[in-house]
Amino acid sequence: MSNQEHVIAVIGAGPRGTSFLERLLAHVEQQAIRTQSELPPLRVLVIDPARHGSGKIWDPEQSPRYLMNTPASFPTAAPAGATQEELTPSSCSTSFLQWAKKQGLAYNDGDFPRRADYGAYLRWLHQEAVSGLRANGVSVEEIPDEVTSISAGKNWYGLLMAQGPAREANAVILALGHVPAEPAGPAARLSSQAQKLGLHYQVPAIPTDVDYNRFEAGENVLVRGMGLNFFDLMIEVTAGRGGRFKQHLSGDPGHRLDYQPSGQEPILIAGSRRGTPYRAKTVAPGFVPEGVELTQLTDEVIEELIREHQQLDFAAHLWPLIEADMQQTYRRIGGDPQAEFKLEEFTRPFDHQFFGSAQEYQQAMATWLTEDAATAAEGAQNPQKMAVNALHAARLKVKHLVTERRITQTSLLRDVEGWFEATVEGLTSGPPLQRIEELAALARAGIVQFLGPSPVYGVEHDEGLFIADSSAVSGARYTARYMIEAMMPPNRITQSSAPLVRSLLEAGTARPATFRAGGESHVHKGFAVTDSPHRLLTSRDSVVEGIYVLGLQLSSAQWGTAIAAEAGGQITTTARSLADADAVVVDILSRAPSRG
Numbered sequence: 001m002s003n004q005e006h007v008i009a010v011i012g013a014g015p016r017g018t019s020f021l022e023r024l025l026a027h028v029e030q031q032a033i034r035t036q037s038e039l040p041p042l043r044v045l046v047i048d049p050a051r052h053g054s055g056k057i058w059d060p061e062q063s064p065r066y067l068m069n070t071p072a073s074f075p076t077a078a079p080a081g082a083t084q085e086e087l088t089p090s091s092c093s094t095s096f097l098q099w100a101k102k103q104g105l106a107y108n109d110g111d112f113p114r115r116a117d118y119g120a121y122l123r124w125l126h127q128e129a130v131s132g133l134r135a136n137g138v139s140v141e142e143i144p145d146e147v148t149s150i151s152a153g154k155n156w157y158g159l160l161m162a163q164g165p166a167r168e169a170n171a172v173i174l175a176l177g178h179v180p181a182e183p184a185g186p187a188a189r190l191s192s193q194a195q196k197l198g199l200h201y202q203v204p205a206i207p208t209d210v211d212y213n214r215f216e217a218g219e220n221v222l223v224r225g226m227g228l229n230f231f232d233l234m235i236e237v238t239a240g241r242g243g244r245f246k247q248h249l250s251g252d253p254g255h256r257l258d259y260q261p262s263g264q265e266p267i268l269i270a271g272s273r274r275g276t277p278y279r280a281k282t283v284a285p286g287f288v289p290e291g292v293e294l295t296q297l298t299d300e301v302i303e304e305l306i307r308e309h310q311q312l313d314f315a316a317h318l319w320p321l322i323e324a325d326m327q328q329t330y331r332r333i334g335g336d337p338q339a340e341f342k343l344e345e346f347t348r349p350f351d352h353q354f355f356g357s358a359q360e361y362q363q364a365m366a367t368w369l370t371e372d373a374a375t376a377a378e379g380a381q382n383p384q385k386m387a388v389n390a391l392h393a394a395r396l397k398v399k400h401l402v403t404e405r406r407i408t409q410t411s412l413l414r415d416v417e418g419w420f421e422a423t424v425e426g427l428t429s430g431p432p433l434q435r436i437e438e439l440a441a442l443a444r445a446g447i448v449q450f451l452g453p454s455p456v457y458g459v460e461h462d463e464g465l466f467i468a469d470s471s472a473v474s475g476a477r478y479t480a481r482y483m484i485e486a487m488m489p490p491n492r493i494t495q496s497s498a499p500l501v502r503s504l505l506e507a508g509t510a511r512p513a514t515f516r517a518g519g520e521s522h523v524h525k526g527f528a529v530t531d532s533p534h535r536l537l538t539s540r541d542s543v544v545e546g547i548y549v550l551g552l553q554l555s556s557a558q559w560g561t562a563i564a565a566e567a568g569g570q571i572t573t574t575a576r577s578l579a580d581a582d583a584v585v586v587d588i589l590s591r592a593p594s595r596g
Helices: 015-034 081-085 096-102 115-135 186-197 228-236 299-309 314-333 343-347 358-377 383-403 409-428 433-444 499-507 576-591
Strands: 006-011 042-047 139-143 147-152 157-161 167-169 171-174 200-202 220-224 244-247 257-260 267-272 448-453 456-460 465-469 477-480 482-485 512-517 520-527 535-537 543-549
Touching (some): 006 015, 015 042, 042 167, 096 115, 157 171, 257 433, 299 314, 314 383, 343 409
Parallel strands (some): 171 543, 200 482, 220 267
Antiparallel strands (some): 147 157, 244 257, 465 477
16 A cells, blocks of 8 residues: 555445445545645545445346336435435436436336346446546556455554455445345254255345245245245246236236246245235335325424424334324325224234135235235325325434434334334335236236245254244145245344454454443444444444445444435435435545645
8 A cells, every 4th residue: 555545445336335436536526626636646445246336236137027116216326316406416426217218228207127227227337436536536446355354553454355465445435235144043943954954945145146946846935024035036936937927908906917837936835924025015106105295293393302302202202193194194195084094904914813724814815915906006096005105204204313313222122123114114115016916916826825924934853844834824834845034134243244244343343333222231233333424433432433334234323224315315314325425435535635
């Protein structure tokens, strides 16, 4: 490392790392306009074994059948639209939809894009940012390798690499994204038992890391989880194996598709705690559709609550307002004025019910899928879906309050993460309507069957098979040689198997955040960090001035980190990831020596 260079290491070249490069370019371009002497001689090391720009999750080479769960008008990794009024754009600041239209991709605002296409956008943005930096005198080195540990020197950090020579940097950005995790609890037990019996068990993993070909045709596959990973599995082992969906143009919602099997499909036996998949998103346009207005949980009411209480209790201060906004939206859109929109029944529709046979439960699920498809297809005219979108709008305000540390740690753990998070995810973070239509068709074809609420999974040692059943469904006992956890690896740093994360914790360079609740300390999922720009805190609570954190490992400081920023979003809410990256750039450049 030259004494005349200021070296920045970006560890992780997915969306967060790419946003950092774009924000760095914006500041380099602005400083270059004012005077070249203000710019320090910069070298940037971009380090990731995965494809730079997209990372693993958004790899442009992944299956074209995987869809995003946000509409095309939403995602961006650079300031776009109104966001450019708060963050100075770079010469390549472009949203996904702007890029897609220039590429001739036929996406409308409300379409759900292929993840591979979003990956191609990220790859393009990365390349443009790198080219722009180089054109402005910044040296950029792209390194397809993995950092396994970081050691601290005086005003520099040593980076040990998995394959190549060690590197040095003055500042380090951890933009790690999803990292592998060690199985824990029931997953660890199942993994161990499966290995002994020669069964096929898939631990939680990102879809691009799963070999779906291992599930043989005609074989039962037990599936735990019916969130977004489930829909990836579902489509890959059906349409991905030559099956075809035939469309009925005049069919009613939930019956618009028939499935013609190829004969190569396994049989998916799917279960979740609710017994149902995530609900479909409405076709009403907009991230928060027009017609949804929060009249109770307003900024003015929140400010008054903060003045009165300083720290807020979610259940006592915020949830009653959220419920009131949902009820008002439900009635305003046309819901029965004498009825209440019962969130618990909508979230867990089969609680306290018993089904006399597996076939009876399949029929109940067929009805549920049809109803969910119908309510989604009604768009802004459906009271239930619009009430759910009021919940979604409220979630954005709660995210901001968590980031600003306005909710007590006790309430954050007990309420926000304890029950609100799971509730809101299942209702507002679901797939596009197309996936529910496909699932309904696959259920009619017998390719997908449903276990029932609160299923229990285990291993039958005498038979040498996985077993699963639901106490709510009589006779619903299934066996299989295959089982998959259809979910992402847990975003918990103490469970991470990534060498870098483990080494940072073992060396005390980083520690997990701890929250006080009920008079006890609770270890949290994310790193302990400072306020923005987020830097690591050591095991002794000192600040690691040169190591910054972006993205998922900020879960201790930010609730529900988004997969992307919103094009035109505010930097305090839906475009916060861009503001985080910008704050890191500003801090690094302010600490770097000038040319003079």
